[in-house]
Amino acid sequence: MATYADLELVKYLCCCKKKFSVCRLYLCKYCLQLRCTDCTQHEVDTPYCPHCLENMPSGEAKLKKNRCSNCFDCPVCGHTLVTRSTSHTSPSPDDPTKTIAKKMYYMACGFCRWTTRDVGLPDQSVASGSWPILQNPHEQRISSLLENYKIMAQIEKAEHERKKYVSRRSHLYRQDKYGGSAAGLRRKGMSTFSSMSSTESKVPGELEPSVTVDSFEPLPNEYFTEPAALVKTTKLAHRHSVPEFQPTEISKLHPIHKHLLMRKSLRCKECEHNVSKADFNPSSIKFKIQLTAQHHVPEIRILTPSTFTMNKETIVTLTLSNPSVFGMTVSLHPIEDESDTDYCSAKVELPKKELLLAGRDEPSMQMYDDSSQADEFKDDPKVIVFRKGNKIGFVVKVTPVVNEGDVKIQFMMKHEFRNTTAAALQSESKEPEIVWLEHKVYMNLGPIAKKDPNVSQA
Amino acid sequence: MTYCKLLAAHSYNQVQAKTEFEDFTQADKRSLYGDQLGSMSFLEGLSIVDEPKIIIVDIGAAYTKCGLAGETGPRCIIASQVRNPRTKEVDNIWNYSNTSELYESLKELVYALIFKHLLVTPKDRRVVVVESLLCPSEFRETLARVLFKQFEVGSVLFASSHLLSLLTLGTNTGLVMDIGFKETLVVPIYEGIPIMKGWQSLPVAGKAIESRIKTQLMEHGTVSTSEQKFEAVSSVPESITDDVIEDIKVRCCFVTDFSRGQQIQEVTMRGGHANKLPPPPPDIDYPLDGGSILNVSGRIREHSCEVLFEQDNEEISIATLLLEALVKCPIDTRRVLSSSVVIIGGTAMMPGFYHRLNCELIELLRKPHYANQLGVKQFRFYRPPTKENYTAWLGGALTGALETLPSKSLSRDAYLQRGKLPDWCCVDSDDLCEEKRHKL
Numbered sequence A: 001m002a003t004y005a006d007l008e009l010v011k012y013l014c015c016c017k018k019k020f021s022v023c024r025l026y027l028c029k030y031c032l033q034l035r036c037t038d039c040t041q042h043e044v045d046t047p048y049c050p051h052c053l054e055n056m057p058s059g060e061a062k063l064k065k066n067r068c069s070n071c072f073d074c075p076v077c078g079h080t081l082v083t084r085s086t087s088h089t090s091p092s093p094d095d096p097t098k099t100i101a102k103k104m105y106y107m108a109c110g111f112c113r114w115t116t117r118d119v120g121l122p123d124q125s126v127a128s129g130s131w132p133i134l135q136n137p138h139e140q141r142i143s144s145l146l147e148n149y150k151i152m153a154q155i156e157k158a159e160h161e162r163k164k165y166v167s168r169r170s171h172l173y174r175q176d177k178y179g180g181s182a183a184g185l186r187r188k189g190m191s192t193f194s195s196m197s198s199t200e201s202k203v204p205g206e207l208e209p210s211v212t213v214d215s216f217e218p219l220p221n222e223y224f225t226e227p228a229a230l231v232k233t234t235k236l237a238h239r240h241s242v243p244e245f246q247p248t249e250i251s252k253l254h255p256i257h258k259h260l261l262m263r264k265s266l267r268c269k270e271c272e273h274n275v276s277k278a279d280f281n282p283s284s285i286k287f288k289i290q291l292t293a294q295h296h297v298p299e300i301r302i303l304t305p306s307t308f309t310m311n312k313e314t315i316v317t318l319t320l321s322n323p324s325v326f327g328m329t330v331s332l333h334p335i336e337d338e339s340d341t342d343y344c345s346a347k348v349e350l351p352k353k354e355l356l357l358a359g360r361d362e363p364s365m366q367m368y369d370d371s372s373q374a375d376e377f378k379d380d381p382k383v384i385v386f387r388k389g390n391k392i393g394f395v396v397k398v399t400p401v402v403n404e405g406d407v408k409i410q411f412m413m414k415h416e417f418r419n420t421t422a423a424a425l426q427s428e429s430k431e432p433e434i435v436w437l438e439h440k441v442y443m444n445l446g447p448i449a450k451k452d453p454n455v456s457q458a
Numbered sequence B: 001m002t003y004c005k006l007l008a009a010h011s012y013n014q015v016q017a018k019t020e021f022e023d024f025t026q027a028d029k030r031s032l033y034g035d036q037l038g039s040m041s042f043l044e045g046l047s048i049v050d051e052p053k054i055i056i057v058d059i060g061a062a063y064t065k066c067g068l069a070g071e072t073g074p075r076c077i078i079a080s081q082v083r084n085p086r087t088k089e090v091d092n093i094w095n096y097s098n099t100s101e102l103y104e105s106l107k108e109l110v111y112a113l114i115f116k117h118l119l120v121t122p123k124d125r126r127v128v129v130v131e132s133l134l135c136p137s138e139f140r141e142t143l144a145r146v147l148f149k150q151f152e153v154g155s156v157l158f159a160s161s162h163l164l165s166l167l168t169l170g171t172n173t174g175l176v177m178d179i180g181f182k183e184t185l186v187v188p189i190y191e192g193i194p195i196m197k198g199w200q201s202l203p204v205a206g207k208a209i210e211s212r213i214k215t216q217l218m219e220h221g222t223v224s225t226s227e228q229k230f231e232a233v234s235s236v237p238e239s240i241t242d243d244v245i246e247d248i249k250v251r252c253c254f255v256t257d258f259s260r261g262q263q264i265q266e267v268t269m270r271g272g273h274a275n276k277l278p279p280p281p282p283d284i285d286y287p288l289d290g291g292s293i294l295n296v297s298g299r300i301r302e303h304s305c306e307v308l309f310e311q312d313n314e315e316i317s318i319a320t321l322l323l324e325a326l327v328k329c330p331i332d333t334r335r336v337l338s339s340s341v342v343i344i345g346g347t348a349m350m351p352g353f354y355h356r357l358n359c360e361l362i363e364l365l366r367k368p369h370y371a372n373q374l375g376v377k378q379f380r381f382y383r384p385p386t387k388e389n390y391t392a393w394l395g396g397a398l399t400g401a402l403e404t405l406p407s408k409s410l411s412r413d414a415y416l417q418r419g420k421l422p423d424w425c426c427v428d429s430d431d432l433c434e435e436k437r438h439k440l
């Protein structure tokens, strides 16, 4: 059974008509709309190394292919490698009868015990950096191909421009957005590569042609006589972790520079304001901007499970908590045009009066005396069953209209919101403007009781 | 960059002084957002100067290769899988039952590629999608929707993997065979134009080898634990996961040589007596999770890859695909095509593959059927400057680095105006489909 703390039981409708629990939504202060992750644009903030927690400027990260220069992963098991030092003694160059000790470093995996010595990498004289970087053996060839294509592309582009100019002048004809008829473009599409390569003849002798072969080495005889050495052969994951090398032997694996992570910021897709931006310091868990809906929109939860029977009114206690430091008024309304047929398996009687919530005031929260607070708010005990700090428990009356399945209800929640955006603050009063926001809320209250009384309720 | 850092640090201090829930005074607000905007536009300015790199992605049936244009290899090769948010099971993205399911899983996959591996901001960035000629148009449409609508990329170029592979060789003519996970597809390309009459495919590649290993293990395999020796694999089928099967393929199996292959097929296909089999290579004790040991027989190691070369009832194997493709091509193109074979796709990385394929071809060329029609004695093969599984990707990385990319790509504006892909987007997919209907 799902617990009543299950976040998926209460969902709010995002502006894109998808339903999410409130903790998965953001509230854009500028549009005053809920936004889910799909309704936000994700951006890369500064990359950082998850091991040494150093920020790396994005320019540098680009150059280093998003890898930390100082931290390495074990190529066999992926664990972070640790640097070990040993002292080498060697004859002193000045006096061969004496020996001098020198610190040397190697790396080892604390998990699978792999070391850089296993693969024949010589120890290094400095603790970090300096490990040899593998070079793609085809780098030269690929860059000369690229240079060649770049020249051809320039020629092609220039020709294209010239043609466009000529045709515009001579025919005064307007090309449409897609640059011509579909059929013409089809032809163009087909020749995309041919035109690119056919210009090749214009740069003769630039590129050495690729060679072909007509025979291949047969399999070495060991394949038929020796058991495959599993421990010496890399798994596919090892190979794919170094795409350009994909070694088949474990002994060819080199330490892997640790991949960076990034903190991302989120922007509202409508107005492009940030709704979430992480702190600059990678070890901090704070945010510079964090407009998660949970901090602004009152949260509704189900207090305890209830037993439902078709056509029988059941009282359900829900809690409502105010995340803001200011008092807040909330009201609940039925949804007039119930478009969601999934969430109408019961009739609901909602509190008619507005619900008043105290502000969230952390230090003094526990000191409140329930009863005095209830007096202060003049609560109707038939509606508000308890009040504690910024939270109330209130009842709704639910009458299921189906005889099996889950009892699902929907309603509209309106609540106050103090608009503190710069624009709103510039109004004369200099006081935050108070606006009312509306959200559709969808709840799953749990299953209808089975007919058979002997069956224990789920 | 340091200037930026300063700005960021400055605004950060201001925020940190307050609690998260506290509201800011007007002055605070102004300076906070002012700085924010200041640093943003500054960054944007930078990114224009320093041209953002183009994303190159090849979503294969089994593995997705992704990286940036102008680089010599992909940044990552990851399984084309995502976790289904509902069932919480990891599933291949090609196993979709409808396009909205596909949309969700492509969104996840692209998200992981961009924010976990590439660490770039997708908005307004150009993308090159490397795709197979057989890519269903609903897949392409859905991917376009994910890229343009979800990630708001600037433009997308859909390019065929076979054509792109030739770019890695500096040539425009080749008989290209892609032997990846699901199928083998041969497309002859002459002077940059795919010869549509000549394409050939067979649903036999890495997956078929894995299925063969699995059936063999289920029939004859045994598992031993400390308590029980030689228990039939079929009694503990759950221990043989797809990952285990793939690992057995990669680490234990190989493509045997031609003459042994013939002997094996004589027995397995044509009912010859088992004593005609060549002496098998040694068995392997393959350790499974939980300490039990799976016996992988020498026969499984050697026989499984035979599935690639067995000629079924219609006498088709991956080797005949190349010959049939050639037969369908105009006579004057055959000689040059036969001496420019390009093999791409991860299954070609199985040990012994090239040697065997070449022997099969030589043998087939001796048969009167082909000898008379083709007059070709020998195939010649290119060796692209890559590993087989990312050859097409590298072609994409080359195209993506060229000035001509924008004029060949579909821009977001054009896409949004239309709401779908124009038909020129994939080179000749329609022609191909027509062709396919003929063949069926």
Ligand SMILES: Nc1ncnc2c1ncn2[C@@H]1O[C@H](COP(=O)(O)OP(=O)(O)O)[C@@H](O)[C@H]1O
Pocket: A236, A239, A246, B059, B060, B061, B062, B063, B064, B179, B180, B181, B182, B205, B206, B207, B246, B250, B344, B345, B346, B347, B348, B349, B350, B388, B389
């Ligand atoms: N380095 C390798 N060694 C052996 N087999 C490989 C290797 N890389 C990939 N494969 C196999 O090749 C197939 C995937 O090849 P790939 O070209 O990436 O396919 P696709 O593009 O269809 O996903 C898989 O069956 C995989 O097991």
Ligand SMILES: [Mg+2]
Pocket: B060, B061, B161, B178, B180, B345
């Ligand atoms: Mg592929």
Ligand SMILES: [Zn+2]
Pocket: A014, A015, A016, A017, A018, A034, A035, A036, A037, A038, A039
């Ligand atoms: Zn949304």
Ligand SMILES: [Zn+2]
Pocket: A049, A050, A051, A052, A053, A054, A068, A069, A070, A071, A258
């Ligand atoms: Zn680091």
Ligand SMILES: [Zn+2]
Pocket: A074, A075, A076, A077, A078, A079, A109, A110, A111, A112, A113, A114
């Ligand atoms: Zn390790």
Ligand SMILES: [Zn+2]
Pocket: A028, A029, A030, A031, A032, A268, A269, A270, A271, A272, A273
């Ligand atoms: Zn907004």
